Amino acid sequence: MNQRQLAKIAKRVGFWALVALIMVYAVFPFYYAVITSIKPSSDLFRVELWPSTWNLDNYAQIFSQSSFVRAIFNSIIVAFSVVFIALLLGITASYALGRVRFRGRSTVMLVILGVSMFPQVAVLSGLFEVIRALNLYNNPAGLILSYTIFALPFTVWVLTTFMKELPMELEEAAIMDGATPWITITKVFLPLMWPAMATTGLLAFIAAWNEFLFALTFTLTDAQRTVPVAIALLSGGSAYELPWGPIMAASVVVTVPLVVLVIIFQRRIVSGLTAGAVKG
Amino acid sequence: MSTSSNNSAPMEARSAQARRPRGTKVRRQRVKAAWLFLAPMLIALTLVAGWPLVRTFFLSLTDASLSDLGAANFIGLENYLIYEDGRWYGVLADPIWWRSVWNTVYFSVVSVSLEVIFGVIVALILNAEFKGRTIVRAAVLIPWAIPTIVSAQMWAWMLNDQFGIINHLLMTVGIIDDPIAWTASATYSMWAVIMVDVWKTIPFVALLVLAALQMLPKDCYEAAEVDGIHPVRVFFKVTLPLITPALMVAVIFRLLDALRVFDVIYVLTSNSTSTMSMSVYARQQLVEFQDVGYGSAASTLLFLIIALATVAYLYLGRNKIKLGGD
Numbered sequence: 001m002n003q004r005q006l007a008k009i010a011k012r013v014g015f016w017a018l019v020a021l022i023m024v025y026a027v028f029p030f031y032y033a034v035i036t037s038i039k040p041s042s043d044l045f046r047v048e049l050w051p052s053t054w055n056l057d058n059y060a061q062i063f064s065q066s067s068f069v070r071a072i073f074n075s076i077i078v079a080f081s082v083v084f085i086a087l088l089l090g091i092t093a094s095y096a097l098g099r100v101r102f103r104g105r106s107t108v109m110l111v112i113l114g115v116s117m118f119p120q121v122a123v124l125s126g127l128f129e130v131i132r133a134l135n136l137y138n139n140p141a142g143l144i145l146s147y148t149i150f151a152l153p154f155t156v157w158v159l160t161t162f163m164k165e166l167p168m169e170l171e172e173a174a175i176m177d178g179a180t181p182w183i184t185i186t187k188v189f190l191p192l193m194w195p196a197m198a199t200t201g202l203l204a205f206i207a208a209w210n211e212f213l214f215a216l217t218f219t220l221t222d223a224q225r226t227v228p229v230a231i232a233l234l235s236g237g238s239a240y241e242l243p244w245g246p247i248m249a250a251s252v253v254v255t256v257p258l259v260v261l262v263i264i265f266q267r268r269i270v271s272g273l274t275a276g277a278v279k280g
Numbered sequence: 281m282s283t284s285s286n287n288s289a290p291m292e293a294r295s296a297q298a299r300r301p302r303g304t305k306v307r308r309q310r311v312k313a314a315w316l317f318l319a320p321m322l323i324a325l326t327l328v329a330g331w332p333l334v335r336t337f338f339l340s341l342t343d344a345s346l347s348d349l350g351a352a353n354f355i356g357l358e359n360y361l362i363y364e365d366g367r368w369y370g371v372l373a374d375p376i377w378w379r380s381v382w383n384t385v386y387f388s389v390v391s392v393s394l395e396v397i398f399g400v401i402v403a404l405i406l407n408a409e410f411k412g413r414t415i416v417r418a419a420v421l422i423p424w425a426i427p428t429i430v431s432a433q434m435w436a437w438m439l440n441d442q443f444g445i446i447n448h449l450l451m452t453v454g455i456i457d458d459p460i461a462w463t464a465s466a467t468y469s470m471w472a473v474i475m476v477d478v479w480k481t482i483p484f485v486a487l488l489v490l491a492a493l494q495m496l497p498k499d500c501y502e503a504a505e506v507d508g509i510h511p512v513r514v515f516f517k518v519t520l521p522l523i524t525p526a527l528m529v530a531v532i533f534r535l536l537d538a539l540r541v542f543d544v545i546y547v548l549t550s551n552s553t554s555t556m557s558m559s560v561y562a563r564q565q566l567v568e569f570q571d572v573g574y575g576s577a578a579s580t581l582l583f584l585i586i587a588l589a590t591v592a593y594l595y596l597g598r599n600k601i602k603l604g605g606d
Contacts (some may be wrong), residue, residue: 015408019416022402026419029434029479030426032445036437047448085324093321096314108318115329117590119540121559122583125339125566125576126332129349149328156321175306181313210427212543213559217567228429232547244437251430258425266418273484274491 030255037249044245058249067222068250071230074140075209075254078226082147082208083201089148090155090200091193095185097156098163099171109160116153120213123149131218138220146214151204158203161275162196163189199272202265206258227254333583340576347570359577371577379553380561381585387470387545387557388538391477395534396527398478399485404515406486407493424483432547435476439463466554473555476544481537485530492526493519528597535593539586558582 036044038054062068097105127146128137136142166189174184215226225233231250234243262269340359344352361370371377406417423431438445439462447459462472496519504514542559549555551564562582566575 015405015410018401018405019410022405023416023419025479026423026483029431029438030422032438033430033434045443047443047445089321089324092317096317100310100314102311102314108322111325115325117536117586118329118333119559119579119582119586121540121542121562122579122586123329123332123336124563124579125344125572126335127328128346128572129335129339130327130332132349146328148324152321152324181310181317185317206425210429212427212429212546213563216546217563228427228543231433232429244440247433248437251433255426255430258427259422262421262425263418266414266421269421270417270487270491273487 030252030259033248033251033255036244037252039245041245058245059253062246062250062253067225068227068230070223071225071227072253074224075226075228078140078143078147079205079208081144082151083204085144085148086151086155086204087197087201089152090159091190091197092185093156094159094163095181095189098160100181109157112153112156116150116157120149124213124217127214128217137218138224140219140224140226142218143211143215143226146218147208147211150207150211154207155200155204158200158272158275159193159196162193166192195268196272198265199268199275202261202269203272206261209254209258336576336583337580339572340580342573344572344576345570346567346572349572352573355573359574360581371574371581376553376556377558377561377578377581380556380558383470383555384539384541384557384559387474387477387541387555388535391474391481392531392534392538394474394478395481395485396531398482399530400489400523400527402482402486403489403493406490420483420486422483423480426480428480428543429547431480432476432544435472435479436463436548439472439475463548464552466552469549469552469555473545473548476548477538477541480544481534485534488526488530488533489523492523496522532590532593532597536586536590539589540582558585 035049035051037058038056039051040053040055040057043051043053096102097109127149131137131142131146134142134145136145170188170192171184174188179187210228211226212228212232215229216232219225219229222230227250231247231254234247234250339349339352341354341356342352343355343358357370359370361368361372363369367373402420406413406420426434439447441447441459441461441464444459444462446462447456450456451459460468462468500518501514504518509517540559541557542563545555545557545560546563551560551568556564558578559582562575562578564575565571565578569575
């Protein structure tokens with residue numbers, strides 16, 4: 001074996017070692033949470049990479065808490081409503097921004113970009129006031145309303161980039177046939193936009209599912225909370241005896257749907273993320 | 281009849297100069313429809329973003345309290361800075377505010393730098409052709425999808441001073457003799473926060489860079505290989521300049537995110553001043569101390585700092601991109 005072959009083998013080994021390292025780094029914390037969540041509480045404080053005994057007590061415990069089940073339910077409602085509203089308002093807006101040239105178009109785009117970037121804390125007190133005025137404080141509907149601040153700009157932005165790429169001829173044919181813009185959207189573009197809508201919908205869902213600051217500030221009672229707040233407050237009891245088993249079980253429950261979504265739709269998610277950033 | 285041709289620039293020029301009645305009517309109808317379609321979105325954004333922003337600024341000039349928002353008196357800039365009885369008061373005179381500004385800047389610069397370095401490395405790996413690349417890519421995406429709260433909790437458990445696996449590993453290997461109180465100590469808690477944030481956001485940077493890498497022309501690399509140029513040199517001379525625009529985009533997205541950081545810090549270290557960010561500070565004043573006026577002043581300052589940072593970055597970035605193109 002000469003030196004060159006040796007170098008080649010070393011390179012391959014190095015490469016695969018790096019791949020393995022990345023895999024472990026990315027997955028290990030989640031794996032460790034799963035392990036912790038199935039450990040009996042007596043074993044909790046023994047550090048091990050593979051549980052010697054396991055049971056589902058922690059899961060039974062969190063699902064027996066009505067507030068946690070309620071939080072999951074709230075999260076589902078909030079996330080789906082946000083996706084629905086963002087897509088509904090986003091698709092019409094993106095048609096206007098992507099297909100029609102009009103004065104003020106670039107200003108609107110700039111405003112959208114600006115809104116998607118500004119800090120949520122900057123609107124916290126103003127939004128609090130709005131939500132109180134609308135009588136939506138401590139109500140999931142208030143969260144749905146406030147989440148449009150990040151879901152909508154992002155949805156419009158990505159849908160517009162997709163909308164721009166659709167061929168001109170389609171729309172011309174529709175205009176020639178005397179179709180109104182509304183008909184053009186619903187009959188011509190909507191069927192073609194499903195993939196893009198699935199992508200943005202997915203990203204909006206994840207963002208709404210994960211949101212914490214508004215959910216923490218605009219809700220007060222256990223029955224109205226979303227899952228991230230419920231998990232963050234599970235630890236709220238005493239500073240010394242954190243219920244790590246149940247916390248990890250709840251974390252796994254919240255994360256599993258997202259991990260499944262990511263694995264199934266990774267291509268879509270990647271295209272949505274990069275369309276939002278690179279093409280924008 | 282194909283006046284609205286594939287090339288849009290001439291079409292625009294034509295409609296501006298010689299307005300033919302037919303085209304104008306369709307056009308006018310379309311522009312009207314466009315504004316109609318935009319209206320719901322614009323109304324929604326005004327309601328949740330524009331108006332609240334204006335109100336936040338206004339509230340920062342009052343002594344409003346959370347329990348009774350209506351009974352607010354206008355007090356000018358007192359929440360920001362006021363000299364009274366030989367002392368300065370207000371957000372700008374609060375050492376904890378300046379501490380949180382420093383924390384935020386430190387956190388942002390360090391974590392975004394680390395994310396860019398590791399993100400590029402991960403992207404380079406994912407850009408290579410190998411078996412199981414799809415699986416690795418899906419695995420890399422997992423930290424991104426996990427809610428920040430959950431990742432903070434997962435790491436808090438791994439970083440637990442007595443029973444955490446990280447202290448256990450470090451002590452087994454012999455790097456440390458005594459367990460480190462990662463999230464409680466003033467020295468290490470910021471690093472714990474950065475560690476979690478880096479873990480969570482490497483995927484985002486990596487995917488953006490990967491998208492840029494996949495658009496690069498193959499022939500440069502073939503030429504470089506034929507000429508026998510060292511891959512590291514190729515990376516710095518060819519790849520890096522070509523992906524710089526994508527990197528700049530990734531950096532601004534990440535930087536804006538990092539400057540408004542809240543979740544990780546709040547869950548990992550609560551309201552400890554050694555890690556408190558501007559967002560945590562503003563929220564603490566606003567919600568926990570019920571001082572809406574003072575908290576709004578901090579929020580407004582945070583908004584201004586981020587707006588300034590964005591403008592500065594875009595300005596500097598524009599010059600850099602131009603220089604690169606010359």
